[in-house]
Amino acid sequence: SLGALEVHWELDSTSSELQRRGHAAKDFSIVLAETQQAGRGRRGRSWLSPPGLNLYLSCLKRFESGFAALTGLSLAVGVIVLRALEHLGIAGAGLKWPNDVLVAGERHAGGKLGGILVELSGEYQGPCAAVIGIGLNLRLTPALREQAGQPACDLATLAGGTPPDRNHAAAALIAALVEGLRQFERDGFATFSADYARRDLLRGQPLQLSGALGAIDGVGAGVDGRGALQVRMADGSVRRIDSADVTVRRA
Ligand code: BTN
Missing domain, CATH: 3.30.930.10 (Bira Bifunctional Protein; Domain 2)
Known part of the structure; x- marks a missing residue:
């Protein structure tokens, strides 16, 4: 009930x-x-x-x-x-x-x-x-x-x-x-x-992340099956960001 x-x-x-x-x-x-x-x-x-x-x-x-x-x-x-x-x-x-x-x-x-x-x-x-x-x-x-x-x-x-x-x-x-x-x-x-x-507004967008991980620049590449943010780095690799203590800004 x-x-x-x-x-x-x-x-x-x-x-x-x-x-x-x-x-x-x-x-x-x-x-x-x-x-x-x-x-x-x-x-x-x-x-x-x-x-x-x-x-x-x-x-x-x-x-x-x-x-x-x-x-x-x-x-x-x-x-x-x-x-x-x-x-x-x-x-x-x-x-x-x-x-x-x-x-x-x-x-x-x-x-x-x-x-x-x-x-x-x-x-x-x-x-x-x-x-x-x-x-x-x-x-x-x-x-x-x-x-x-x-x-x-x-x-x-x-x-x-x-x-x-x-x-x-x-x-x-x-x-x-x-x-x-x-x-x-x-x-x-x-x-x-x-x-x-x-509905992901960050996909394909240049992003600046700051917080516990230091500063990261990359491009939004969607989220994974667990909800982590994926960020494509300049070298083509993809980083997964779990931390909720990250500020994401469009660069
Ligand atoms: C945010 O920081 O974006 C989250 C805001 C969440 C606000 C809602 S209003 C109803 C509920 N009661 C609260 O005190 N906060 C959430």
Whole structure:
């Protein structure tokens, strides 16, 4: 049976709320909030979460496999978000490894349309749980755009001015999540890789990577069956990048 679906007016963070439930939370529990006081992004950044405009959703999913088998989960969630958007008739978004949902800057100003934060707990090779947090921009105010600290985009822009109905967007996201997480549990990331490749904004792009590995220049060459980023180096060799602590920029 599926976990509860809860809609709150205000939480510190939908992901923190599910973390606090721990073992008490059923598989596929989903929490939405109208606004978050302490919305969290990757690498300790905050996620601006004012009421009335956007979607803030977290889902708890348990896996028997242990998190050794969950590499690629956050990439799969990116594919799942794009499936939901396509279901709403919204095209034009793509994925930037590891898990940004972006609009490339050709037709519009471009920028980040949504963010995905996957937090794992439990055992490396035993029962574990993922709290999957998704923030999706439906309509950004000019003030919010400015505060975002990085180029941001919204569904209203992609849809030609009017954002999709927020309930429709939430329903599409939840349906895609439930179906997609079952697919991931059953078949792993490998079955998402063709879908990922079609939406991979880094493929063929000159890239600059920086972080734990030092600085690397190369060209995006897709992701492998486990979700690692492949980068083609000047000498033609391909490096696989696993680390989540890498910043990727288009050179
Ligand atoms: C990123 O840094 O790109 C990830 C942002 C993830 C934001 C979502 S909003 C719902 C959930 N609750 C949080 O506190 N964060 C995630």
